[in-house]
Amino acid sequence: MAAKIKKGDLVEVISGPTQERGGYRGKQGRVIEVFTETDRLVVEGVNYVTKHVRVGQSDRGAKEGGLETVEAPIHVSNVALIDPSTKKPTRVGIRVEEIEKDGKKKTVRVRYAKKSGKDL
Template sequence: MAAKIKKGDKVVVLTGKDKGKTGEVVQMMPSENRAVVRGVNLVRRHQKQTAQTEGGILSKEAPIHVSNIAIADPKDGKATRVGFKIVGEGEKARKVRVAKRSGEQVDG
Protein backbone atom coordinates (compact mmCIF):
# COMPACT_ATOMS: atom_id res chain seq x y z
CA MET A 1 0.00 0.00 0.00
CA ALA A 2 1.28 3.46 -0.88
CA ALA A 3 1.81 5.88 2.01
CA LYS A 4 -0.49 8.88 2.17
CA ILE A 5 1.91 10.91 4.34
CA LYS A 6 5.67 10.78 3.77
CA LYS A 7 8.81 12.35 5.19
CA GLY A 8 9.20 15.93 3.95
CA ASP A 9 5.46 16.60 3.50
CA LYS A 10 3.91 19.81 4.77
CA VAL A 11 1.12 18.86 7.19
CA VAL A 12 -1.56 20.57 9.31
CA VAL A 13 -2.38 19.43 12.87
CA LEU A 14 -6.12 18.71 13.19
CA THR A 15 -6.52 18.10 16.95
CA GLY A 16 -4.74 18.54 20.27
CA LYS A 17 -2.78 21.36 21.89
CA ASP A 18 -1.09 22.26 18.57
CA LYS A 19 -4.32 22.36 16.51
CA GLY A 20 -3.96 24.53 13.40
CA LYS A 21 -0.16 24.50 13.38
CA THR A 22 1.68 23.50 10.23
CA GLY A 23 5.05 21.82 9.92
CA GLU A 24 7.21 19.44 7.93
CA VAL A 25 7.27 15.70 8.63
CA VAL A 26 10.78 14.92 9.93
CA GLN A 27 10.28 11.19 10.53
CA MET A 28 7.58 8.59 9.86
CA MET A 29 6.98 5.56 12.09
CA PRO A 30 4.63 3.41 9.98
CA SER A 31 4.68 0.45 12.39
CA GLU A 32 3.38 2.71 15.18
CA ASN A 33 1.19 4.93 12.92
CA ARG A 34 3.05 8.00 14.19
CA ALA A 35 4.98 10.91 12.71
CA VAL A 36 7.41 13.49 14.06
CA VAL A 37 6.51 16.98 12.82
CA ARG A 38 8.94 19.93 13.08
CA GLY A 39 7.79 22.48 15.69
CA VAL A 40 4.75 20.44 16.79
CA ASN A 41 4.10 18.48 20.02
CA LEU A 42 7.17 19.87 21.79
CA VAL A 43 8.09 18.18 25.05
CA ARG A 44 10.73 19.20 27.58
CA ARG A 45 13.35 16.68 28.59
CA HIS A 46 15.67 16.96 31.58
CA GLN A 47 19.13 16.03 30.30
CA LYS A 48 21.90 14.99 32.67
CA GLN A 49 25.31 16.43 31.84
CA THR A 50 27.79 14.04 30.22
CA ALA A 51 31.28 14.42 28.76
CA GLN A 52 29.80 15.02 25.28
CA THR A 53 26.57 16.92 26.02
CA GLU A 54 25.63 19.82 28.23
CA GLY A 55 22.95 19.31 30.87
CA GLY A 56 19.72 21.23 31.23
CA ILE A 57 16.13 21.21 30.01
CA LEU A 58 15.87 20.52 26.28
CA SER A 59 12.81 20.89 24.03
CA LYS A 60 12.27 18.29 21.33
CA GLU A 61 9.46 17.06 19.10
CA ALA A 62 7.53 13.99 20.23
CA PRO A 63 5.69 11.71 17.76
CA ILE A 64 2.06 12.52 16.95
CA HIS A 65 -0.54 10.02 15.68
CA VAL A 66 -1.12 10.17 11.90
CA SER A 67 -4.90 10.43 12.42
CA ASN A 68 -4.29 13.87 13.99
CA ILE A 69 -2.48 15.33 10.97
CA ALA A 70 -3.47 15.97 7.36
CA ILE A 71 -1.49 17.01 4.29
CA ALA A 72 -1.54 20.75 3.55
CA ASP A 73 -3.07 21.51 0.14
CA PRO A 74 -0.33 22.77 -2.24
CA LYS A 75 -2.72 25.49 -3.50
CA ASP A 76 -3.97 27.15 -0.28
CA GLY A 77 -2.22 25.38 2.61
CA LYS A 78 -5.43 24.10 4.22
CA ALA A 79 -5.86 20.49 5.36
CA THR A 80 -6.86 18.00 2.66
CA ARG A 81 -7.34 14.31 2.15
CA VAL A 82 -5.07 12.41 -0.23
CA GLY A 83 -6.08 10.42 -3.29
CA PHE A 84 -4.08 8.58 -5.92
CA LYS A 85 -3.98 8.99 -9.69
CA ILE A 86 -2.12 7.13 -12.43
CA VAL A 87 -0.09 9.52 -14.59
CA GLY A 88 1.40 8.49 -17.93
CA GLU A 89 0.87 5.54 -20.26
CA GLY A 90 2.17 1.97 -20.38
CA GLU A 91 5.74 1.55 -19.09
CA LYS A 92 6.00 5.24 -18.05
CA ALA A 93 2.81 5.10 -15.93
CA ARG A 94 3.29 5.98 -12.27
CA LYS A 95 1.05 6.46 -9.25
CA VAL A 96 1.04 9.97 -7.77
CA ARG A 97 -0.60 11.50 -4.71
CA VAL A 98 -3.29 14.08 -5.39
CA ALA A 99 -4.96 16.58 -3.02
CA LYS A 100 -8.72 15.84 -2.89
CA ARG A 101 -9.47 19.50 -2.10
CA SER A 102 -7.94 21.12 -5.21
CA GLY A 103 -7.01 18.15 -7.40
CA GLU A 104 -3.38 19.29 -7.47
CA GLN A 105 -0.48 16.85 -7.38
CA VAL A 106 1.11 16.59 -3.92
CA ASP A 107 4.45 15.10 -5.00
CA GLY A 108 6.61 15.79 -8.07
Protein backbone atom coordinates (compact mmCIF):
# COMPACT_ATOMS: atom_id res chain seq x y z
CA MET A 1 0.00 0.00 0.00
CA ALA A 2 2.88 2.37 0.69
CA ALA A 3 4.05 1.95 -2.93
CA LYS A 4 1.33 4.35 -4.04
CA ILE A 5 2.78 7.21 -1.97
CA LYS A 6 6.43 8.10 -2.42
CA LYS A 7 8.98 10.45 -0.89
CA GLY A 8 8.37 14.03 -1.99
CA ASP A 9 4.63 13.61 -2.69
CA LEU A 10 2.15 16.18 -1.40
CA VAL A 11 -0.40 14.48 0.87
CA GLU A 12 -3.28 15.51 3.14
CA VAL A 13 -4.19 13.95 6.48
CA ILE A 14 -7.74 12.55 6.20
CA SER A 15 -8.31 11.06 9.66
CA GLY A 16 -7.96 11.99 13.30
CA PRO A 17 -9.08 15.12 15.15
CA THR A 18 -9.59 18.35 13.21
CA GLN A 19 -7.13 21.20 13.53
CA GLU A 20 -9.58 23.14 15.73
CA ARG A 21 -9.43 20.27 18.24
CA GLY A 22 -5.64 20.04 18.20
CA GLY A 23 -5.26 17.39 15.50
CA TYR A 24 -3.84 17.35 12.00
CA ARG A 25 -6.86 16.41 9.82
CA GLY A 26 -6.98 18.62 6.71
CA LYS A 27 -3.31 19.60 6.96
CA GLN A 28 -1.16 19.14 3.86
CA GLY A 29 2.56 18.43 3.73
CA ARG A 30 5.35 16.74 1.80
CA VAL A 31 6.39 13.16 2.52
CA ILE A 32 9.86 13.15 4.11
CA GLU A 33 10.36 9.40 4.54
CA VAL A 34 8.47 6.18 3.73
CA PHE A 35 8.75 2.97 5.77
CA THR A 36 7.40 0.27 3.43
CA GLU A 37 7.80 -2.62 5.86
CA THR A 38 5.44 -1.03 8.43
CA ASP A 39 3.25 0.98 5.96
CA ARG A 40 4.09 4.25 7.73
CA LEU A 41 5.42 7.57 6.52
CA VAL A 42 6.74 10.83 7.95
CA VAL A 43 4.95 13.97 6.72
CA GLU A 44 6.45 17.44 7.05
CA GLY A 45 4.63 19.49 9.71
CA VAL A 46 2.38 16.64 10.87
CA ASN A 47 2.36 14.50 14.05
CA TYR A 48 4.91 16.36 16.13
CA VAL A 49 6.20 14.55 19.23
CA THR A 50 8.58 15.68 21.96
CA LYS A 51 11.78 13.69 22.08
CA HIS A 52 14.18 13.71 25.04
CA VAL A 53 17.78 13.82 23.84
CA ARG A 54 20.63 12.85 26.14
CA VAL A 55 23.40 15.41 26.62
CA GLY A 56 26.46 14.43 24.62
CA GLN A 57 29.35 16.11 22.92
CA SER A 58 29.24 16.87 19.23
CA ASP A 59 32.23 16.78 16.92
CA ARG A 60 33.07 20.41 17.71
CA GLY A 61 32.96 19.87 21.47
CA ALA A 62 29.61 21.57 22.11
CA LYS A 63 27.25 19.84 24.52
CA GLU A 64 23.79 19.34 23.10
CA GLY A 65 20.72 17.79 24.62
CA GLY A 66 17.30 18.50 26.03
CA LEU A 67 13.89 18.44 24.37
CA GLU A 68 13.42 18.29 20.60
CA THR A 69 10.18 18.30 18.61
CA VAL A 70 10.29 15.96 15.63
CA GLU A 71 7.77 14.49 13.21
CA ALA A 72 6.70 10.95 14.03
CA PRO A 73 5.50 8.41 11.43
CA ILE A 74 1.78 7.98 10.72
CA HIS A 75 0.03 5.13 8.94
CA VAL A 76 -0.32 5.40 5.18
CA SER A 77 -4.09 4.81 5.40
CA ASN A 78 -4.49 8.12 7.26
CA VAL A 79 -3.28 10.22 4.33
CA ALA A 80 -4.42 10.80 0.75
CA LEU A 81 -2.38 11.95 -2.21
CA ILE A 82 -3.18 15.45 -3.51
CA ASP A 83 -4.32 15.68 -7.15
CA PRO A 84 -2.00 18.25 -8.80
CA SER A 85 -4.76 19.70 -10.98
CA THR A 86 -7.52 20.18 -8.37
CA LYS A 87 -5.34 20.45 -5.21
CA LYS A 88 -7.77 18.11 -3.42
CA PRO A 89 -7.17 14.66 -1.90
CA THR A 90 -7.80 11.83 -4.31
CA ARG A 91 -7.38 8.08 -4.69
CA VAL A 92 -4.40 6.73 -6.59
CA GLY A 93 -4.42 4.13 -9.32
CA ILE A 94 -1.61 2.34 -11.10
CA ARG A 95 -1.74 1.52 -14.81
CA VAL A 96 0.75 -0.25 -17.02
CA GLU A 97 2.15 1.73 -19.94
CA GLU A 98 4.70 0.95 -22.58
CA ILE A 99 7.44 3.52 -23.04
CA GLU A 100 9.79 3.49 -26.01
CA LYS A 101 13.33 4.41 -25.01
CA ASP A 102 16.31 4.13 -27.35
CA GLY A 103 14.29 2.01 -29.75
CA LYS A 104 13.33 -0.51 -27.06
CA LYS A 105 9.87 -0.88 -25.55
CA LYS A 106 9.71 -1.02 -21.78
CA THR A 107 6.68 -1.72 -19.61
CA VAL A 108 6.41 0.55 -16.56
CA ARG A 109 3.81 1.16 -13.87
CA VAL A 110 2.56 4.74 -13.75
CA ARG A 111 0.60 6.36 -10.90
CA TYR A 112 -2.41 8.49 -11.75
CA ALA A 113 -5.02 10.38 -9.71
CA LYS A 114 -8.50 8.91 -9.96
CA LYS A 115 -11.48 11.20 -10.37
CA SER A 116 -13.92 11.20 -7.48
CA GLY A 117 -17.71 11.35 -7.83
CA LYS A 118 -17.74 15.07 -7.06
CA ASP A 119 -15.32 15.88 -9.93
CA LEU A 120 -17.37 14.15 -12.68
